[in-house]
Amino acid sequence: MTGTRQREPGRKRVLTPLVQESTPAIIARKLHDAIASGDFPPGSQLTESGLAADLGVSRGPLREAMQRLTAEGLLVSHRNRGLFVVSMDDSDIRDMYVARTAVERAALEQVIYRGDDDAIDDLNDAVAQMREFIDDPNGVEMADADMRFHQTLVDHAASQRLSRLHETILVETRMCLRAMRGTYASGKERIAEHQALVDAIVAGDVAAADALMIEHMNDGLHRLVGDTIPDLSGAVSTG
Amino acid sequence: MTGTRQREPGRKRVLTPLVQESTPAIIARKLHDAIASGDFPPGSQLTESGLAADLGVSRGPLREAMQRLTAEGLLVSHRNRGLFVVSMDDSDIRDMYVARTAVERAALEQVIYRGDDDAIDDLNDAVAQMREFIDDPNGVEMADADMRFHQTLVDHAASQRLSRLHETILVETRMCLRAMRGTYASGKERIAEHQALVDAIVAGDVAAADALMIEHMNDGLHRLVGDTIPDLSGAVSTG
């Protein structure tokens, strides 16, 4: 029934099965990146015919791609009116950080558990990249380097599901950071927080790393809305 | 420019703005439920023309709905061959529990932080519903009641993002539970674990609740693949 689809176990795999990305997937990724880059500001409408013309595809595949982003929560649909880039209020930002904290805490624990040396190398590299922009702590480059650090962390957790959610959240985070400037006072402080995380990972101290991450996230949230998620910081210290 | 779209602040809101769900969203929800119900077993193909005929819609909206489920990770696309319901191996199940643990830990903390009495009532109700099926600890009703408990927990965290991810994960969990029968030895044990969680929430003890949740998730994973996520249980106790 299955023909020769299944790979016989005795043979060595010499070529990886080639993955052909579907057109909607490609379009979705392009839109994803464009939103992350700020090409489509929050609240702006994504008109089908215009985008289809820009991308050189028909409206069909484009609509499918936009539905993907809608499922991610990056676009919101108004029936018969169109799709718009999400615009977030304080409540959304708080929610975003709740989710982001959940994801990154879990990722952190996974990274420590896996004990992969490559992870530590990559994380140290990420911090080093941040150091290059120490003189401009609120510039775009520093923000991107910051994002890459967290991206690296979650990637090394090797969890498809955590990565998928995190990807969406990072785009939303970038949108917020773009809107609100001047979050960090000094570049040193910003880098030190990340270095402390790496140090805790190297030490294999899950509890310490966990506490640092919670604090780091609370700081980030505080800078955006001037509010925190009080109880989270008590999760470890109370026990 | 904006016309009369914005609601003037002086007036009292007497009617809530009506939300019209788009057709792809409705179809996506129906497919979602169908997959959760087991109408489409893992690995089965979802043929467009057939489903379109069943639902009485054209292939366009149906494809858009399927793209949404693809973004969620419930369907996988094979180019020019079609969309299939995901079938999960042990590695996927482990990943699923990593993500689920992350989500439910965060939800737990949020529920305790919010201190909403309705949450405790609903959770107690959920445990009570489980007790009705104490004689058949591995039946479908018990499994559904179990799911409803966790659904209730995450709902009361009032986090759009956590809920969205959790919804997907619960469907995947249900798929796994359907495939592997006989997970719990006794109904009492299963109910006690959940009751303990509620008790910890009532007591407002974040650390205890957190530890219980981690253990609960590890138990669930162990029943499915005979393996655990060792380091997670050390996150709290070590500190």
Added chain:
DNA sequence: CCCGAGTAGATTGTCAACAATCTACCAACA
């Protein structure tokens, strides 16, 4: 008996056109 080429059928991928709906603008009226 095994292996390869070729073919038929079915399914997905893409497109262009039509119908339905909404928004914004303008005029008429109390």
Added chain:
DNA sequence: TGTTGGTAGATTGTTGACAATCTACTCGGG
């Protein structure tokens, strides 16, 4: 002046048809 009705334009929602691709089956040769 503020509200109501009508109209034009644009955009989305939906459909059906056509092209491209893959799978499974069958036939011929070694």
